[in-house]
Amino acid sequence: MRIRNQTHILLSCTLLLIGLLPIMAIGAEPSLLSIAAEKARHATVGILSPEEERATISGPAPFSVRGSGTHIGQGYILTARHAIEHQKGGKTLAAEAIQVITEHFHELTATFIGINEFLDVALYRVPEDTLPDIPGQVTFAESEAYSGDNVFTVGYPLGWGPALSFGRIGNPHTFLTTIQSRLLQVDLSACSGNSGGGLFNTKGEIVGVVHAIIQTEHTQGERRCSRFAFAVPGLIVQKIVQSLIEGHSLKFSTLGISLNVVKQDRHWAIAVKNATGPARRAGFKKGDILLAINHQPIHSAAQLKNYLIEHTQPEQNITITILREQETLNLNVILGES
Known part of the structure; x- marks a missing residue:
């Protein structure tokens, strides 16, 4: 008889708690x-x-x-x-x-x-x-x-x-x-x-x-x-x-280079295939390997393009670090406009 009463009390408490849950949820912040x-x-x-x-x-x-x-x-x-x-x-x-x-x-x-x-x-x-x-x-x-x-x-x-x-x-x-x-x-x-x-x-x-x-x-x-x-x-x-x-349309910066992917020792790098406009005026040459833009390392053409879009504006003067015949050079470029 005691067990039955305890079970009944436990079941009643459980049902009471279940009944309160929606009320608690509704009132919650x-x-x-x-x-x-x-x-x-x-x-x-x-x-x-x-x-x-x-x-x-x-x-x-x-x-x-x-x-x-x-x-x-x-x-x-x-x-x-x-x-x-x-x-x-x-x-x-x-x-x-x-x-x-x-x-x-x-x-x-x-x-x-x-x-x-x-x-x-x-x-x-x-x-x-x-x-x-x-x-x-x-x-x-x-x-x-x-x-x-x-x-x-x-x-x-x-x-x-x-x-x-x-x-x-x-x-x-x-x-x-x-x-x-x-x-x-x-x-x-x-x-x-x-x-x-x-x-x-x-x-x-x-x-x-x-x-x-x-x-x-x-x-x-x-x-x-x-x-x-x-x-x-x-x-x-x-x-x-x-x-x-x-x-007006948002204008983006242009550098004026086309790139090739080249293998350098055990890693891949990007090198200049052709230079026109701002890049040509800055002195880029075919075969130059791009290392950094404004001291930010460059690992891909997509990364370079993204940096130009998000972090520069037309006519801005930037610095691109290159490797030319084992010599590291910094070239200053005045960016063009797309």
């Missing part, structure tokens, strides 16, 4: 990360497929989301260039206007502000009178994202969302042939439709814009999912956005 995620979700929009792609024989089809975007304030919608492109007359063009959908299913028209083809960035703007339909906005982070940083993205993977995915920064100096600068390699779940969405830090600030994924999961048709995502770094995106808002 939200974490800073959850606040940041909510903020980013409110600022995220879906980029709709063009109406002609959605049309059916029987009439308009339900909306179809092809990409993601982020409201960065004053109606400006930031996304990826490839998320808003369309084919016309055999050419790939940026749409003059796009339709975006908010988390509350408001469909808004955003007009073209500008693009940067080299870094896969596009900027649009919705009318001021529609701003109340977008419940949030976000800003850019003031610092770089580093390996191991906790991040998340908000977007429309496989056309569904807004969905959140959490992960960490992997290699922040990854290079792909699809873009002219470095990319942040991110370990989080992403799919087709995440392109153009924001990559956020734990404060809900933009540290990148999703550019591409490497397919790691099987899906039907052209839809793809992955645990490897890549994002354009936020600081360079911010520079592009500012220039587009001001009405």
Whole structure:
């Protein structure tokens, strides 16, 4: 009899605790990360497929989301260039206007502000009178994202969302042939439709814009999912956005050299194949091996190009260290403009 009573008491206490759990959860304070995620979700929009792609024989089809975007304030919608492109007359063009959908299913028209083809960035703007339909906005982070940083993205993977995915920064100096600068390699779940969405830090600030994924999961048709995502770094995106808002394209530095990969003893290096413009005027010669730029070691052509894009400006005077016939030289170069 005692055992039965003790069991009954224990069971009653367990049920009481289970009953309290939802109440405790409801009353708990939200974490800073959850606040940041909510903020980013409110600022995220879906980029709709063009109406002609959605049309059916029987009439308009339900909306179809092809990409993601982020409201960065004053109606400006930031996304990826490839998320808003369309084919016309055999050419790939940026749409003059796009339709975006908010988390509350408001469909808004955003007009073209500008693009940067080299870094896969596009900027649009919705009318001021529609701003109340977008419940949030976000800003850019003031610092770089580093390996191991906790991040998340908000977007429309496989056309569904807004969905959140959490992960960490992997290699922040990854290079792909699809873009002219470095990319942040991110370990989080992403799919087709995440392109153009924001990559956020734990404060809900933009540290990148999703550019591409490497397919790691099987899906039907052209839809793809992955645990490897890549994002354009936020600081360079911010520079592009500012220039587009001001009405001009961001100019990048040019050096004027083409390079070869050569083997030097037991390691590979990059050597000058041809010098034109600024490099020629600075005295570069065929066969010069590049060692450093402004005292930063150079290991690849991609790394050199990235340094020029992120850390220099046209007409800046820089120093490049080279090896010429076993002699180390410092050449001063006044950079050109792309």
